[in-house]
Amino acid sequence: MEIVPLGDSALILRVREQFEDAPEETLDEVLRVFRLLQHANITGVIELAPAYTSVAVFFNPIAVIKSAGAANGVFEELAKRIRSVIIPASRRHRRRTAARRQRLTEIPVCYDAEFGLDLDRVAEHTKLSEREIIDLHSTREYRVACIGFVPGFTFLAGLPKNLTTPRRDVPRKEIPAGSVGIGGAQTGIYPLRSPGGWNLIGRTPLKLFDATKEPPTLLCPGDRVRFRAITREEFESLKQ
């Protein structure tokens, strides 16, 4: 497990080298390491951020020094503590992880042309009909690989390979909240009005990010997600 500095107040713990080879297993292992670090409460650690193959550890160097007595360098000291809490996964843990997989969230999506502004673009690139794209997209199960870019933006792994569509050459300056898009081999949901270059194929009426709630996001890293195609009427009634 490689530990590299991310500046002087953060470091990155690389749990795996590749993601695409084994997304499920990689995600489980990254989240296991993330939880171990969370529960370890290492002095000086401020926050953690898992992403695909890695967990970033943000820390206060002064607090690390104070607790370490400055025998080692700050980075070496913290790396040592991190390594000491990351124990190999037991068989029992693997069973527990499997049980945790049951958490599944259904995201209703209206794929009408009004929201699926780039369905035609995706159809042209994938040589599939818009109906086929919607069916494929809404029958698969995805997992939240990472949350980032803007608060609550969910990067979902598990997009059927034949739906892969390159990002738009010129990003849109403004994408409405709830937009569902395809960016390369990934699909995801824009939680807030923001700029973006993904191909828009639909929109969900659900609120993905709410700063007044804890946690502030509807989905968390590792969650399973399914999309359900809904009509425009359902979209309006769910939006209430």
Add this chain to the structure above:
Amino acid sequence: MTAIVQRAGFLTSVQDLGRTGFRQFGVSTSGALDSFALRVANLLVGNDEGAAGLEITLGGLQLRFEDERIVAWCGGEFDVQIGSRALPAGHVAHLQAGDELKFGRVQIGCRCWLAISGGIDVPVVLGSRSTDLRANFGGIEGRALRDGDVVLFGAPRGSSAFAKATADKSPPATGISSWTASHDWASPARRHPSLRFIRGVDWNRFDDVTIQRFTNHEFSVSPDSDRMGVRLDGPELKREDETDLISEAVAPGTIQVPPSGKPILLLGDCQTIGGYPKIAHVITVDLGITAQLRAGDGVRFSEVSLQDAHRLLIERERDLERFRIGLSLQRA
């Protein structure tokens, strides 16, 4: 307990030392881009160093105070006036109800931080009062200040005794202290600054020529820079390999190099993850200087070791601790 925003200026927002603990949900740090400057200003007015203040970009802010307050500011070289009296950076002023505080143009730098006794009283959202200007929450309705806004203040800590001590030590005619925080702390902006960095994880993806360009040339700050990042123009930085990198965390101070070859130095509002190679990271003690970079400014980079970055940070914290003790003795 309030001040009226007569003019909001170019971009003024409520910021504290930033938001932590929600990075896993994609929530940025936000906060004062020079958190050290805000800490010093807060200590000067008798606040907890993490109290919320105002970050003022390129001046133009004008406030009218409705009650008695102690104020101080640190940052770029701005012309600041209380009525017709000048308030230099790092000095402490005792304002009376009806006083007007005005931030004029900036000579050197880009931003400054104003601390007001009692701090700015806005709701704590996800553990911080900072405004997240991209996601629109925190601060005042998740947005920058507007003309006509009313800014609410908290109750000053140990209020009357402190206010009296400050007032007694200030020449009564001006209400402005003769003593000040050190010049380096109060006014960190420099012309043609050099920023110290440590190597990024992708340093070795760049060839020697590119590394030479990065460390030997001056870069110029592009006009499309904001609180998310400083975009730099200069010699093109090209990667040796073209492999796609897996997105992972980035942090304020990270210098990433997109395919255009024009580096971006990330600041407090930066996204939480990124997929561009990270050539370097500006060290924490120099982040305050990055907050002063303005379109057209020239900037250079010089390498230090990770140990040195930590040593400099520890020394600065020690100095701040001495300053804190000095202030409390002065007030006793």
